Amino acid sequence: MSDTFLGRLDRDLRLAVFWRLLGVAGAAHVIQLMAQQQARAGSFLHHPERWQQVVPLGFGATPSAVAIGLHLALLAASLALAWTGRPALGALWLGPVALLGAFVQPVTISNHYLVFLLALGSLPAVLLLARPGRGAAPARVDACARLAAGGYARALRHVFVITYFFAGFHKLNTGWFDLAGNAATRLARAQLVPLLEPVGLALPWLVDLALLPILIFPVAAELAIPALLLVPRLRPFGALLGIALHLPMFAREVLDYPTLILAFYVLFFPEPEVRRFGAALRRASPGRVALAGLGAGAVLLVWLVLVPATPARPGDPTWWLEVVAGAALISFFAWVGVTLAWQIAGALWPPSGSRTPGATRPSSA
Amino acid sequence: MSASTADVARRLLVFVAVLDVAYVVNCLSPFLGLKYENSQAMYSQLDARARNHLVLPRLADFGGDRYVRDVEITVPPALEDDARALRWFTDFANGSGRALHLPFLAYHFDRLCEAAGGAPIGLRYVTEQGEARRHDDVCAEASLRDSSPIGLYPACDPECYGELEVWASGRWRDAAAEPAAP
Numbered sequence: 136m137s138d139t140f141l142g143r144l145d146r147d148l149r150l151a152v153f154w155r156l157l158g159v160a161g162a163a164h165v166i167q168l169m170a171q172q173q174a175r176a177g178s179f180l181h182h183p184e185r186w187q188q189v190v191p192l193g194f195g196a197t198p199s200a201v202a203i204g205l206h207l208a209l210l211a212a213s214l215a216l217a218w219t220g221r222p223a224l225g226a227l228w229l230g231p232v233a234l235l236g237a238f239v240q241p242v243t244i245s246n247h248y249l250v251f252l253l254a255l256g257s258l259p260a261v262l263l264l265a266r267p268g269r270g271a272a273p274a275r276v277d278a279c280a281r282l283a284a285g286g287y288a289r290a291l292r293h294v295f296v297i298t299y300f301f302a303g304f305h306k307l308n309t310g311w312f313d314l315a316g317n318a319a320t321r322l323a324r325a326q327l328v329p330l331l332e333p334v335g336l337a338l339p340w341l342v343d344l345a346l347l348p349i350l351i352f353p354v355a356a357e358l359a360i361p362a363l364l365l366v367p368r369l370r371p372f373g374a375l376l377g378i379a380l381h382l383p384m385f386a387r388e389v390l391d392y393p394t395l396i397l398a399f400y401v402l403f404f405p406e407p408e409v410r411r412f413g414a415a416l417r418r419a420s421p422g423r424v425a426l427a428g429l430g431a432g433a434v435l436l437v438w439l440v441l442v443p444a445t446p447a448r449p450g451d452p453t454w455w456l457e458v459v460a461g462a463a464l465i466s467f468f469a470w471v472g473v474t475l476a477w478q479i480a481g482a483l484w485p486p487s488g489s490r491t492p493g494a495t496r497p498s499s500a
Numbered sequence: 501m502s503a504s505t506a507d508v509a510r511r512l513l514v515f516v517a518v519l520d521v522a523y524v525v526n527c528l529s530p531f532l533g534l535k536y537e538n539s540q541a542m543y544s545q546l547d548a549r550a551r552n553h554l555v556l557p558r559l560a561d562f563g564g565d566r567y568v569r570d571v572e573i574t575v576p577p578a579l580e581d582d583a584r585a586l587r588w589f590t591d592f593a594n595g596s597g598r599a600l601h602l603p604f605l606a607y608h609f610d611r612l613c614e615a616a617g618g619a620p621i622g623l624r625y626v627t628e629q630g631e632a633r634r635h636d637d638v639c640a641e642a643s644l645r646d647s648s649p650i651g652l653y654p655a656c657d658p659e660c661y662g663e664l665e666v667w668a669s670g671r672w673r674d675a676a677a678e679p680a681a682p
Contacts (some may be wrong), residue, residue: 245651249526249538257519264511278505286512293520301540302528308547308552317545 140267143280148413149404150284153291154222154229156398157254161232163390163460164247167211170388170457206235223258230255247392252397253294261287288402295399296361303357312350321368322347356380364403371479374400378472382430385465386437390457394464415474423473431469433466435462510667533561535652548601548657567599567628567657574622575612582615588672591661598630606645613639 145151209232233251265283267276314320323346331337356376362374377400381393401409432473438461503511529535531548550558568578571590575583576606593600596601602625612621622652627633638644657665666672 245537246542265508297523303543305544305546308546309553406671
């Protein structure tokens with residue numbers, strides 16, 4: 136596998152964007168681990184040992200300390216590569232990060248690391264299967280690189296579809312649809328009732344009705360998003376629904392999973408569309424800035440209002456690191472969401488004189 | 501000789517198909533009794549043994565979900581201190597009607613056996629089928645000491661992540677020291 140072959144994968148804009156976002160998702164996982172798990176279960180440097188997960192190494196350092204040290208070093212290297220023009224090489228570096236992550240993260244989010252592993256572990260496999268051979272002509276190297284990029288993107292799309300399908304499918308159980316027993320509705324009820332009581336609206340049937348969308352929306356969205364993304368005309372709606380599903384998760388101190396899974400969305404769009412969308416993202420208009428600001432502000436406000444009800448620790452510096460990282464991610468994805476909504480609106484109701492499908496509204500709008 | 505681009509394309513398709521099948525089987529593994537973690541069932545409230553799904557019944561039973569109830573551990577007096585945290589956890593599980601995943605306990609048995617230096621460690625529990633079992637010395641049974649570095653099933657059924665955090669953080673000492681409610 137020549138560097139030229141690997142380097143040619145960087146020319147695929149969708150993969151380059153995906154790898155860069157995946158690197159950010161890796162960082163979000165580490166920040167969340169430091170900020171939350173350290174306070175919940177002691178120093179994160181020997182976190183799994185405290186969860187009785189890892190057999191001691193037999194020398195001074197704990198396995199987690201070694202794993203986290205390597206994890207951070209590899210993550211820094213892969214982020215640097217991904218954001219300085221070598222995203223494919225950065226992704227290869229990020230693979231071991233995911234492997235080490237499985238050993239340093241608590242059991243509850245091991246699902247994330249499987250997605251990381253599939254996304255990154257399939258890269259060397261694809262490179263191996265599509266290798267052009269020694270001394271291959273540039274045209275053949277190009278052809279193999281195109282096949283590798285296409286095969287890899289297809290594999291990732293399938294991972295995404297299967298992940299979403301089972302996330303929704305597994306929820307079709309009696310425990311999920313039990314309004315009194317579901318963990319999400321229990322927490323929401325505890326927060327909602329004190330708000331409704333002073334105005335006399337804490338009626339049991341009304342509270343139950345208000346909580347129903349918490350049960351139905353995630354399942355419906357998780358099953359609908361892959362289907363929407365697979366239909367070219369409905370792709371923007373699928374992406375917008377995905378952002379609507381995942382953005383509120385940030386408000387519950389969940390930075391890691393939304394960042395990881397939102398990285399995959401770009402792989403469902405053709406490269407020219409991604410290029411146009413990137414240009415639209417860079418073109419700010421006062422209306423969009425105001426809308427994105429309002430959206431991001433609302434999510435942040437919910438987060439900070441919910442703080443007393445969560446195990447968060449406003450005095451803890453690592454928690455503030457999480458808030459800053461969360462605010463940056465919320466702002467970015469709110470911006471992406473508003474830009475996407477603007478484009479959808481532009482395509483549905485084109486400005487007079489324009490009939491081009493997918494056309495954006497004029498920047499003055 | 502290098503493969504033709506058509507061969508490369510075919511190889512990649514086969515790779516994607518194999519990956520798909522493996523991932524789908526992985527996600528179905530709670531229904532096969534293989535494992536629960538890494539199956540994209542997080543926060544789904546799907547029972548650890550996939551018995552509460554509205555659409556799909558259990559498809560097979562490979563025996564990975566070995567949950568037991570009413571766990572009692574006996575250790576030599578010299579090991580009482582070492583066993584205290586584990587005993588706090590098993591008391592919590594027994595008291596709250598939770599089943600414990602037997603392989604989860606294996607790590608602790610191994611740790612206690614190392615410290616016991618040949619002294620026997622006893623174990624009693626009730627299987628899910630209601631059968632009472634007794635092991636006079638878990639240290640003599642390799643299968644009860646084999647643990648995996650990554651958990652394949654939740655420690656408890658129903659889950660007990662909150663209590664695991666209390667245990668992991670050492671706050672179990674405060675909980676154990678609290679006087680019982682009148």
